[in-house]
Amino acid sequence: MENFSNRSIDIDSLPNFEEVDYQTISSKYLVKSNIQTTIFLVIVLVGWTTFFYYQASITNLTMAMVAIFLYFSFRYWNNYKVQKTYGYALREKDILFRRGFFVNAVTVVPFNRIQHVSVSRDAIDKLLSISSVQVFTAGGSGSDINIPGLPPDLAVKLKEGLANKLTTNGAD
């Protein structure tokens, strides 16, 4: 505190996090979202068919079908919309991650507050050859970020780049 000079800061001239350009994620992630939604759809349809087989009332079945149709149309449409909003950006001292269509959220994590970084891939990721990068902080799950749909080599590069930043930036 003592050696911190108390210069006045022009708040409006500070770098603005709203003015960064975001990198988009791979379009394969949209395929992944759609696969996941489809798996869910199949499960729901199997359930519906079971009810059909056991001769539930026609009105209920139709109503259920309409609900299923509406819900899944919304889901596919939402997948498409959300895909466009995913983005990440690296600045000199922090990483930004943006996602969400109905509620658009941007999380900013300064490099010197990152605890650790990991790269993960699930089965669908492997099939489509994409990866996701997780950044963990001490601020609880709300402040951890998970960037999906990155090309595997980029994900590894990003992870290692961040790790480098941590040791040069965070050690002091």
Added chain:
Amino acid sequence: MEQTKAFEVPRRQSVAGVALIYLTTLYRFLRGFWVLGVYFILQTPTGPAVYYALLGLGVTAVVILIYSYLYYQNFLFHIDYAREEFILQKGVVSTENIGVPFDKIQQVYFKRNILERIINVYSVVIDTAGSKSDEVSIQALSKEDADLLSSILTRVKGENIINDETSENSESISSPERWTHKLDFLTLLKIGISTNYIRGLALVLAFFTTLYNELNSFFQDYAEEMGEYYERVPEPSDSVGFFFFLFVMLLLVSILITVLEVFIKYYGLKLTQTRDSLELEMGLKTNTKVAVQPRRVQLMQIITNPVQKRFNLHEIRISLASSENSLGKNRIKIPGLGKEELVKVRSFLFGDTESLFEQRFNPHRLMLLRRFLLVIIPVAISYMLLWWFAYMHFTWWAVIVIIYTVVGVLYQFKRFESLKLIFTEEFLQKKQGVWNKREENFEIFKMQAITVKQPLWYKRKDLINVRFHTAGGDMTFRAVNKTIIPYLNYLLYKVESSTKRWM
């Protein structure tokens, strides 16, 4: 292996790990499907069913065995000395590659469950600040490997924070008292009377509901024998007088309970400031003792209500960063502080700082709409229930609803008015509360991250919700105008230019 540094080359768990993984997975699988097993046994199975079940079981066992082997094969960890990182790769179907920088390691410890004891292996857990689920654990290491790994990790982590540890240890040895604050009987009584009784009331209500139910069922069981008496037990809805009496009784009992709870929790509260920490001692039943170091404090709340303010009583809640526990658990409550103690605690924890500027933000009126909606929802539900079940006369319902709505709307309006977010040079503060006034503070450089959210319907009005993440919990401020953005930039600037340790 001896020439290179230990664990430099990626390596696996000890071979016994396969057995461990196998048994653990099998156990988890069986735990998931035990219901099926019970069902099967109860059905007294016939020939082919037994055959298929055994076949299924056998196939599962083999699949799990293959899975375990692959898991073992893919589980690779090493220490990257150049990058100063511990690296772990794992997973069969989904894979994960985790890197933990040396200086982020909080502690390294051993863990052994029964299985590990049986096959004589150890788990090494690498703990970072952050929630429980973030910790990294390497199961099934031989004793030598576990010892070596943990000693290396402890050493490399120690190189980074050794100065810290020594200063921390020395302080507890020589700690001259600066000031002490004790709570006497009268103050405890005042606290008890002036805290809100909702908790007490809830306890009492829970007690009486169970009692009432028990008695009711008891009387109903013996209804025939006690028929005459039972008829004389008054129905609760009999008279207004009865209700009033019940209400007063409930209030008295809940006050009593609240006072009792305060005495049990805070009896003998003693707050002492030493050179480096605040030491707190309290409790009738279990004596709690904590030392709070300023550096560990992540979030502080000051709570008071008009009555307590009259008595000059304030409660401080402090959230600490901790590596062992999950967030939120580490919250310390110190009630019964006067204005003077408040100032002392503050200046000790945060230093005496003069701010060059102070910028206040209020939420937008749009937030009220949401809040009013929350008030209206129960009304709508109760109306629907009334329509179906006709549980009371419509006029009564209307009277209750009108009173409720007026009170609810007024409350929400007051609450809205009380919400403020205040930026100063070193602190961020949020004020809120209608009756219980809460002031939440944190030092800007201790912030971990910011999340800015904008729902679609905020776009036209240029509003955002902001969430500030600290290691002691989040602070959220809703529906604030985008003019706040430069100040968020300021927070980021403060964090990113800070070289101070935040915990």
